[in-house]
Amino acid sequence: LGAPQRYVQGRNATKEIGKYLTDCNNILVIGGKRGIAAIQQDFENSCNQLKINTHFELFQGECCEEEINRISTLVQKMKFNGICGCGGGKSIDTAKCVASINNIKCFILPGIAATDAPCSALSVIYTKEGVFQRVEFFSKSPDLVLMDTQVIVKSPVRTLVSGMGDALATYFEAEQAFLSDSMNCLNGKSTLTGQIIAKACYQTLLQYGMQAKISNEAQAITKQFEAIVEANTLLSGLGFESGGLCAAHAIHNGFTAIKETHSMLHGEKVAFGLLVQLVLQNTPDQIFQEVLKFCKAVNLPTNLRQLGVEKVTDEQLMLVAQIACAQGSSIHNHSFNVDELQVVDAIKLADLMGQ
Ligand SMILES: [Zn+2]
Structure with missing residues (x-):
């Protein structure tokens, strides 16, 4: 279990x-213009009181080798002992x-609750042109994840909803991985604690998802909104x-x-x-x-058209299936075998059921 x-x-x-920058x-x-402006x-006020020196550096937009090296050099030159x-x-x-790389403390202050990545001990690395390169796994989880709901509530509602889409899958994926005794993302076996957290994530979404979305529309930090920020970030992240x-x-x-799906957010596709x-796991209809x-209530896409794909060809579906079924893919964590044709047909059925 990581956290x-x-x-x-x-x-x-x-x-x-x-007080948390121990x-x-x-x-x-580091952060984008808006991310830095928000905090x-x-x-600075909090750090000044405790005589902690701060330096704000504009992030250049891509998590790539070049940017990682640029920031690393800055850390070494200016002897920072923590990065946020x-x-x-x-x-x-x-x-x-x-x-x-520099063996310094790591503090995370997300400006949105759009995915469950902040709590994890991994990063996704791209080329500087933005093409996926690899996932980097770390031996340590972040020292701090701080969610300022005054900042999050001002972010677009679509990001919170997308975070719910990402979190919605957590329980079903964790349960299937557990049933097949597969490895988790820390290269270990799942714990009972991980399973319970994943289940709590799903229950929280069903209970508060709709009201949290409306709260976000009203920019109101309600208990329901707080619950979903936690579900999207902490429960789903650990789960x-x-x-x-x-x-x-x-x-x-x-x-x-x-x-056609490139304008869709991570959680919307998830x-x-x-x-x-x-469909693949033959879940009871109920x-x-x-x-x-739930997806329809909070406005998550439930069919290909809503994912941006107006007309889909069998070749396109086969391409999706080939990537999904590639060697080492998490699709092989199910207790049953999944092949490409099964995936193509399951997409067709899910698409129709989700009209
Ligand atoms: Zn995800």
């Missing part, structure tokens, strides 16, 4: 950031890489990493090869990938309908 050293969440949580007196903060004032990644996923992933992945994420990976997984109803 961040500390998880903090709440309205204006950034105002207290200083053993650090010289901090580098800079509160971050704020805003979107790519600056966060870069901060994790730089912390690992996927310690529970394991299966078909939903593999099918997501397949869809990244279809250019949500449809989950419907396909539920559960399928429960998931489908």
